[in-house]
Amino acid sequence: MSVLSTVNALALRAERRPAGAAADAATLLGELPFGAALPLLAGSREVIDAWLSDGPMTEGRSGLLHWRHNAEWLYGALAFDAPVGELAACVEQAYLDLFDALRSTGFVHPLRLWNYVPRINADEGGLERYRHFNLGRQQAFLKAGQAAFEGSPAACALGPQYGPIVIRVLAGRRPSRPIENPRQVSAYHYPNQYGPRAPTFSRAALADAGGGQVVLSISGTASIVGHQSVHVGDLAGQVRETLANLEAVIGTAHRHTSARFALRDLLFTVYVRHAADGPAVRTMLEQALGADAPAVREAVLLQADICRHDLLVEIEAQAHAPGEVCA
Numbered sequence: 001m002s003v004l005s006t007v008n009a010l011a012l013r014a015e016r017r018p019a020g021a022a023a024d025a026a027t028l029l030g031e032l033p034f035g036a037a038l039p040l041l042a043g044s045r046e047v048i049d050a051w052l053s054d055g056p057m058t059e060g061r062s063g064l065l066h067w068r069h070n071a072e073w074l075y076g077a078l079a080f081d082a083p084v085g086e087l088a089a090c091v092e093q094a095y096l097d098l099f100d101a102l103r104s105t106g107f108v109h110p111l112r113l114w115n116y117v118p119r120i121n122a123d124e125g126g127l128e129r130y131r132h133f134n135l136g137r138q139q140a141f142l143k144a145g146q147a148a149f150e151g152s153p154a155a156c157a158l159g160p161q162y163g164p165i166v167i168r169v170l171a172g173r174r175p176s177r178p179i180e181n182p183r184q185v186s187a188y189h190y191p192n193q194y195g196p197r198a199p200t201f202s203r204a205a206l207a208d209a210g211g212g213q214v215v216l217s218i219s220g221t222a223s224i225v226g227h228q229s230v231h232v233g234d235l236a237g238q239v240r241e242t243l244a245n246l247e248a249v250i251g252t253a254h255r256h257t258s259a260r261f262a263l264r265d266l267l268f269t270v271y272v273r274h275a276a277d278g279p280a281v282r283t284m285l286e287q288a289l290g291a292d293a294p295a296v297r298e299a300v301l302l303q304a305d306i307c308r309h310d311l312l313v314e315i316e317a318q319a320h321a322p323g324e325v326c327a
Helices: 087-105 129-144 235-253 275-289
Strands: 013-018 028-033 047-052 058-062 065-069 073-080 109-116 154-158 165-172 177-179 204-210 213-221 267-272 300-303 313-322
Touching: 013 313, 028 065, 028 073, 028 165, 058 087, 065 087, 073 087, 087 129, 087 165, 109 204, 109 213, 154 313, 177 235, 204 235, 213 235, 235 275, 235 313, 267 275, 275 300
Parallel strands: 109 154, 154 213, 267 300
Antiparallel strands: 013 047, 028 047, 058 065, 065 073, 073 165, 109 165, 177 204, 204 213, 213 313, 267 313
């Protein structure tokens, strides 16, 4: 296999650390806090996922997006409110601001996007808010000349109960390798029963993280086979199917990298629709992977609405391993 991208000197790394722990400003690209708008569940501690790298950092703002970057990596965040009836238009403008910022700074390849859309399953003008969001997001991708289908970045979209819409982005100067799941229809090819525009994301992304490391970023993953939700109303069935989908994504990733990943060693963020289900979900993960597995031991469980009303749990994950991303 040929190497897809050259190794950069400024390695990207992630660290899950307790909230309030001092951050080294010289290496901090950005932080993803947990436990604020999305309540912690089942004994999860309040933590922050910090994205770190080396070298001089530059900080600034472009439109709504506040960003911080070094020579290789950029992390940015924006937040905004959308008046009733203007959700799609506001999302489109926010994403256009984001892409303008990436273009002006030279970080034109988003690796990962996190989207938090309050009341994501609520009806607004006869259309679910998530479907309004997808409409605005895809329109911005197309207008900005970003890959809206094959090649789109990894992403998640969850629903807090309150607060602004929040978008966070991790981007680099080199393209990542999109990864799909052979058990699922690619989200950007979903039929129109899921809305006027399909969701714009790949199931995962691989990237050269520098320092001989590869980062695997897995999008929010749930109990979907083909394009349909399965095990509706069955929490245990949905957890099993979600883990099977994560395994399938890892299997595809292994065909495009010399790095090796194991499900039990991933860093999990687990979103649970009903807070009362949190302890049961943690127990199921322990039974499936072992209580001592890093994926379980370090997992953060959060209460959140999920992009489909019939989904009870969603897991996103990330990991680093030695290797190269290959063509």
